Amino acid sequence: MIHEVIVTTVNKDKKVHIAPMGVKFLQTDSKKLVQISPFKPSQTLNNILETKIATVNFIDNVKVFSGIVTGEKKDWELEIFDDKCAPHLQNTNTHMNVKAIEDHDDPVRPRIICEVINEQIHRPFLGFNRAQFSVIELAVLSTRLGRIDDNKIRDEMKYLKIGIDKTAGKNEKEAWEWIEKKINIYFENND
Ligand SMILES: Cc1cc2nc3c(=O)[nH]c(=O)nc-3n(C[C@H](O)[C@H](O)[C@H](O)COP(=O)(O)O)c2cc1C
The missing domain is CATH 2.30.110.10 (Electron Transport, Fmn-binding Protein; Chain A)
Structure with missing residues (x-):
């Protein structure tokens, strides 16, 4: 694990x-x-x-x-x-x-x-959250731009966004937006 x-x-x-x-x-x-x-x-x-x-x-x-x-x-x-x-x-x-x-x-x-x-x-674990999972997955993908096919990244982003839309708090939304911005800048510069 x-x-x-x-x-x-x-x-x-x-x-x-x-x-x-x-x-x-x-x-x-x-x-x-x-x-x-x-x-x-x-x-x-x-x-x-x-x-x-x-x-x-x-x-x-x-x-x-x-x-x-x-x-x-x-x-x-x-x-x-x-x-x-x-x-x-x-x-x-x-x-x-x-x-x-x-x-x-x-x-x-x-x-x-x-x-x-x-x-x-230091502080308790408060259970699993789908938006947090989505942010972690997207964070990993964002460290592999150029090594993973761009369309695969687009597809995964679309799927992972479901967890954000359904379960994110303010923190997770902001975390997602930072990575979304990084990936979009990469796409704009590599189109
Ligand atoms: C969730 C997550 C897990 C990661 N796991 C690893 C890892 O096990 N090994 C690694 O070299 N980079 C990993 N990365 C990428 C590094 O954090 C990133 O490339 C970083 O720049 C590492 O290099 P540094 O020690 O020079 O900062 C991971 C990134 C994320 C978002």
Whole structure:
């Protein structure tokens, strides 16, 4: 199972980087392990290799995903649990501070295996929402423009919009509009 999350990392000068990523929990008897798989090149990858730490934010505010992939809002309020950990997002539901323990290099998509060293729940999970799902799907598509057929993107956008029209709140609508704008600009420039 892949969890769509926000990963916060720092470089050796403590400069923070925030990026959406898909992570997997790995089954072990003793340790709680999380696998992060950034494509090359990636600031997230560089930072983890440099400092060996990251923080995984499980968050239902989809504007964070949308804001980052569109560039509409890349900076989000951060909080520090501990000096030795990467900061977490102030508005996250749950965060896990992790430490990289294995690096499986790959020319395309290395896998970084991390051990969870701290875990905190900040706010409750309030159930599934179709509009949030739509925003996440469209956010992923928007990072693959030019690699996925334009007509497939148009079709998927039309389908995903149903979830927005039926179930979105103000936050999800705005998150959707940011990505819609990014995709439309891409279409206009590539017609
Ligand atoms: C929901 C979601 C999941 C993503 N998962 C990954 C991932 O697992 N690996 C990856 O490299 N990029 C992933 N991306 C794309 C990155 O967030 C985006 O390309 C970003 O720029 C990563 O590069 P960076 O670390 O240099 O910022 C995902 C994007 C979204 C919206």
